[in-house]
Amino acid sequence: MEAILVKDHGPSIKDDETYQRLRDEGASKEKAARIANAGAAASKKGGKHPPYEEWNRDDLYAQAQKVGIEGRSQMTKDELIQALRNH
Template sequence: MYATTKNDYHGLLKEGYNKNESAQVTTKKDPDLKGEKTKPYEEWTKEELYQEAIKAGIPGRSYMSKKNLIHSLKKN
């Protein structure tokens, strides 16, 4: 299992992992992504950016250009 969020990091700390172990686990890339999410936002399609904006809960995403979606996702 790969931890990917701040909550996962804190959960690992509560389970007894030290800070270094927790940080290492939470920064590992999930091999199941096969690089799909590791490429820079500029290489994503507008649809991929839009779907990520939905997950992030970015308001006004349906009216945004690709450039605006990238900016909002990086800011979020």
């Protein structure tokens, strides 16, 4: 079995292997970094947020606003969930 070398992407990327896999799959640098860092942070904190389906619409809206999703004021709860997951 051959070892796969993973590039060190610097201190701003917490999980280089996840980042590289996501980039290889076509994810943007921003999205790959966000996911790689979120996974590392969640494992260190030991907790997770409940799934978006358990959030109320106001909390979903606030999260969408926080991450800059446009058109959020016209979205239903299900549309907000989809937009947040695809962001």
